[in-house]
Amino acid sequence: MARPRNQAERRAQLISATAATVVELGATATKLRDVARAAGVTPASVLYYYSDIQELFAAVFERSAATYFVSRQEAIATADGPVARLRACIRSGVPWPGEGEQSTRLLFELFPVALRHENAAQRQRDFVEQQADLYRQVLELGRDSGDFVLSGDASTLGRSFVALEDGYAMDLLVGSVTAQDIEDQLLDHARVVTGNTAFGSGPARHRED
Missing domain, CATH: 1.10.10.60 (Homeodomain-like)
Known part of the structure; x- marks a missing residue:
């Protein structure tokens, strides 16, 4: 060629x-x-x-991670106020059926590349930190506005959201939960860590929506 x-x-x-x-x-x-x-x-x-398939996998992971992160940024930017922004942050991280689930599956399929390819490992670390920082910013916004009474340090709480997302996403990919289950669990977590009753699953949540 x-x-x-x-x-x-x-x-x-x-x-x-x-x-x-x-x-x-x-x-x-x-x-x-x-x-x-x-x-x-x-x-x-x-x-x-x-040079080989692993380098190509690393490039795919980098592009997929960047696209995923930008979509989350855009979702949060369109929300008005701390409560709406945290909801948007949560919802944008849920692997909804279709494109959301497919992009999550791709990232999980490629995760082992980070264990053996340093460039991919660094991109994975950056990817996690970027997402945790999105949560940190929203949590601090709510704390400063008085909407949230945080149960701990905003950075630590942000990282906990990302860890929960990853764990629940794996549950979804193996068929033990649905995307709606994940959103409900993360909203319940938001209620606990922010002290704001606008979060939480069930009828109360939908009335607030």
Whole structure:
């Protein structure tokens, strides 16, 4: 294959093909030839841009994490006030059926790459820190406005939300909870850590909505 004029475009094409293949087959079953087939190129062409499948997986993880984070930022930015912003932060982290569940599945499939690829490991650390910081900002906003009486340090509480999201997401991917279950559990956690009764699952929550 001749060298493409736009290498960034070719890399993006390979990343998209890899992401689709990983969602379909799983990361452990995805081979270089599968990616090449999905992208409509030869395995040698893939290796022109990425040294091996692990480097390509790392690139997919980086793009997926960045896209996921930006979508959360946008969801929070459109909400008005601390309560609405925390709800938006929670809702944007739930793997709802469709695109949300698919993007979460992709990130979980690729997580083992971070255990063996330092660039991916650093991106994973940054990804977690970025999401925890979203929660920290919203929690501090509510604390400063008087809407929240926090049960602990905002940074620590923010990290706890992310840890809960990850655990519940795994439960969803193996079929033991639904996306609505996850949102309800996280809203209950929000009520406990903020002292604000606007949060919580069940009829009271929906009346507040």
